[in-house]
Amino acid sequence: MPATPDTAVVAALDGAYGLPAADLERLPIGQVTVNYRAQLPDGTVLFVKHYQDGADLAGERAAIAQSRRAGEHGVPVAALRPARDGTSITGHTGTAVSVWEWVEGQTVEEGLDAAQQHAAGRALGTIHRAFADHPLSAAPSAKLDKWLNPDLAKLGADVDRLLAAIAGKGERDDFDEQAARTLWERREVLHRVPELIAGLPELTTQVLHGDYSAVNLLFDGGRLAAVLDFLPPAPFVVAYELGRIAFDPRAVALHEDWITSGTRLVGAYLEANPHLPAADVRACARAALLQLVTSLYGVKQHYVRPGLLQGDLDAFWLLRHEAAQRLLNGLEEVEAALEKEAAAH
Structure with a gap:
């Protein structure tokens, strides 16, 4: 056996x-x-x-x-x-x-507090500074062209297939209803993706952590106990990795002060890595938003191929969608705040 x-x-x-x-x-x-x-x-x-x-x-x-x-x-x-x-x-x-x-600590489910934002920002700034001279940091990013040119027709077709799968169910549960609503809302904003891309500057790329998100940060109170789950070295967009944690979906979707908290984290990042160009700093929320609105991560797995912990993915899809809506509506304000933060460093 x-x-x-x-x-x-x-x-x-x-x-x-x-x-x-x-x-x-x-x-x-x-x-x-x-x-x-x-x-x-x-x-x-x-x-x-x-x-x-x-x-x-x-x-x-x-x-x-x-x-x-x-x-x-x-x-x-x-x-x-x-x-x-x-x-x-x-x-x-x-x-x-x-x-x-074993490292004692907890991941933060509801958005980082001020001390945690500062610790997470400084750690990411240190990582980016440490990885800037990695041999692969000077190489072209294999993912950049595709990321800047998403296949919106395919994305729209994927949304339609998921909506059809929900419509074809005999009985719908609560997640089916929420998934249908959020997928229709996502369908309605896809036309704005080209303007998001057009507003990006020339972006700095280098080797990154690769998956710097709240689930990979262990905290002991306000102290960052460990950064986990680095990915293999590959260059990608610095602004995206910064924006992803500064405007983590949990923080954006669950807290009204998400712009203040996000810029606080960015300020801590710049203390450790002050040489990131101001244009990249200003673009970090837009880069995070672009990733959110062109991704069906979570809901796609639910209806196509469930993940190991699909319930977590379902909840994360709903958070990511709400965060995308808020970022989209508040983008002008958040970019102004980021520009001010960059100038202060």
């Missing part, structure tokens, strides 16, 4: 790491890896990532190297525990895992 995933992970920890008899608790986080809290007989607690079949392990190893690089520049990161052969990810008997020292 084949081993269950949990049993296979326990065997990998024993065989590749010399960590026998680990007691695993599966954590309700992660859309790509299955994640565990592992407690050893001596009371040591570790974090374990189990990579799924087909995962790009070479890319994952490169991402781990990025985490180390950030840590060397003072960014709080989780410490990797290498396997006995020194590798960052083991493929013991076909089970690919990485092991990390």
Whole structure:
């Protein structure tokens, strides 16, 4: 009889790491890896990532190297525990895992407070400064052209297919009703995408964290305890990564002071990375908005191929949609605030 995933992970920890008899608790986080809290007989607690079949392990190893690089520049990161052969990810008997020292902290679900905004902004500024001289930072961004030229006809057709899937259901639940409403609203604003793109300056690109969002930041009160889940090094738009966290959908959708809080985070970023051009600073909210209005992340998975934690994705789609609407309506005001913040640094 084949081993269950949990049993296979326990065997990998024993065989590749010399960590026998680990007691695993599966954590309700992660859309790509299955994640565990592992407690050893001596009371040591570790974090374990189990990579799924087909995962790009070479890319994952490169991402781990990025985490180390950030840590060397003072960014709080989780410490990797290498396997006995020194590798960052083991493929013991076909089970690919990485092991990390446990970091106490919590992700923030309802938007960062002032201290957390400051900590998150400074950490991202430090990461961007540290990664600016990465060899790949000078390379062209493979994603930039597609990002600046979204296929709006296809996006509209995707919206229509999702609406048809909802209409074809015999009985609709609450999410179906909300999804239908938000998809119709998204359909109505797609014509504004070209003007959003036309308002962007020439954008700075370099190697980034790659997924700098609230779910990848662990806080202990106002202190940033760890930045998690770096992606493999690849150049992309600095303004987008800055805008994505400064105008995180949770902050924008759930708080009336989202412009103030977003510019506060940007100001902290500029303390650590003051050389980002003012044009990029002003463009960061627009860049985040462009990504939001051209993405169906969450709702598409619901009706096409559900994710590991689809309930979380459903909720995130609704937050992202509300945030997109607010950003779209308040873009002139937020860009003026960002321009003022850039001038102050």
